[in-house]
Amino acid sequence: MADMKNPALLKPFPRKFVAPDFVVKDADSIKPWVDKLLERPLSSAEDLTRWLEDVSELDGIVGEDSNVRHVAMTCDTKDAAKTEAYLYFVREIAPRLAEWDDKIRRKYYDSPYRKGLDPRIFGRLDRMFATAIELFVEKNIPLDVKLSEMSQEYQKITGAWTVEFDGKTRTMPQMSRYLQQTDEKLRESAWRAMTQRRLADAPALEALFDRMLKTRHEYALNLGLKEYREYSFKAKLRDYSPDDCIEFHDSIEKAVVPLMRRIMEKRRKQMALEKLRPWDLSVDPLGRPPLEPFKDVEKLQGGVGEIFQKIDPRLGEMFGAITGTMDLDSRDGKAPGGYQTTFEERRVPFIFTNAAGVQGDVTTLLHEGGHAFHTIQCRDAKMIWYRHASMEFSEVASMTQELFGNPHAGVFYADGGDVRRAMFEQLERVVDLFPWVATVDAFQHWIYTNPGHTGDERAKKWLEISGRFEAGLDWDGLDPDVRKYAWHRQLHIFEVPFYYVEYAIAQLGALQLYRQYKGNPKRAVDAYLSALKLGGSLSPKHLFESAGIKFDFSIGMLSELMAMVEEELETLEF
DSSP: OOOOSOTTTTOOOOOSSSOTTOOOOSHHHHHHHHHHHHHOOOOSHHHHHHHHHHHHHHHHHHHHHHHHHHHHHHHOTTOHHHHHHHHHIIIIIHHHHHHHHHHHHHHHHHOTTGGGSOHHHHHHHHHHHHHHHHTOOGGGHHHHHHHHHHHHHHHHHHHTOEEEETTEEEEHHHHGGGGGOSOHHHHHHHHHHHHHHHHHTHHHHHHHHHHHHHHHHHHHHHTTOSOHHHHHHHHTTOSSOHHHHHHHHHHHHHHTHHHHHHHHHHHHHHTTOSSOOGGGSSSOTTOOOOOOOOSSHHHHHHHHHHHHHHHOHHHHHHHHHTTTSEEEEOOTTOOSSOEEEEETTTTEEEEEEEEOSSHHHHHHHHHHHHHHHHHHHTTTOSSGGGGSOOHHHHHHHHHHHHHHHGGGGGGTOSSHHHHHHHHHHHHHHHHHHHHHHHHHHHHHHHHHHOTTOOHHHHHHHHHHHHHHHSOOOOOTTSOHHHHHTGGGGOHHHHHSTTOSHHHHHHHHHHHHHHHHHHHOHHHHHHHHHHHHHTTTSSOHHHHHHHTTOOOOOSHHHHHHHHHHHHHHHHHHOO
């Protein structure tokens, strides 16, 4: 990775507690610093505050070591040394950290001086620590290790998904370009090649998921809980219930699915087809060639930087400062998907994507850029726990940039028609997101409240749930396993259960900010950046309110925002 640009914006934070030359070698190298923290006498609220800052410093150093290993492994899953370095941390360091973290939290929580701290500042931390203490038992430490190992196994399997096509070995993101081609036979051939490659690993992924499910159920039982869902909602500090999520699924079915199906019906008519097939969803319905926003990742990075500059120079400056901490192209052996992580000690974001030259890659980099802005905006927070917000608001940070960036699609296209197409496709993705989130989330609610189910029962339930929310495609004559195992490509189901509904909740927040942006761009960006600065110091509801938006996923709010999206889609249609 190249050196960071604009060091003034990303000023370093010199160590005040841990020795400047300390590097993480193993758990034993960390222990003396943990012992110093645990043995330190605390005689006042000021002592306790300073102690928390020192805990944060050590956490940042160790967290950065972990994240650097994870980044290296995901950038090259075929490199055995990088995988082993990551797994060494998971197996040998993380279990001891879990024990030490519990002792640290208890020292804070049991301190008589905690009650002397300002609850407006420390109230959220109290809740975080109290919940973590409640949900910690030593016998779950080896289960955490197993789950991390299994997540790495999933990444290794899916990172090897390549096919021989059109004379070359191609990754799945690279293959997605063929689904945009106007030649129907070529699209179908590409779709079949992709789905058959995924199906080759279906037995392995089914077995892997069964092991994950069993381990997670055991994890919940060890805590005296009846199911993993109960654990997950507690651990995520959710102020909404499973019933609220199920009601949200119903609202999506009523308020969004009809709009999605109207869009799909219009596509079918434009393509003059009797029925839409699975390979007909990404091609331009009017037969125009695929959008080609960029040829290489340098153009992608430069163009997205220009979009951020147009939205607001402050965003352009932040993005320009981190161009050296990105890995953007798709290649064999690279883990799937995209993410933004933070090098915790430096408090600097790192962006990972699998770009292949399609419009969706622009959206992804805008999205991950939003996460990076969040990291930069709250990097001055003295306590590490407040440098990360809850996922419901973290995804507002990212999804808002997809929408703020949409009016500036002309950065990548000279032709006005292409600009309108790019904008239309982005808003289509907004609509499509809600039914897919409802499908994934409803599926997980069933999975974890029925832990003794069989693989066949799981496949049947997936088909039932996806039938509620899909666009009504024609699957006649196709391998039925393609639909049964379509969820295998969604890494969240394997790696981070119950982290998905947040995307839909956050999309509602992002759409509210976009509505503000269309009326007054400067004020909307000001509200956005101001809320990002608060990091994780407030609940999702209060973070939404600080941005001038409502934490509301009722059918009323959903219908109101979908009407806005549909109206804008109509203005962009040809």
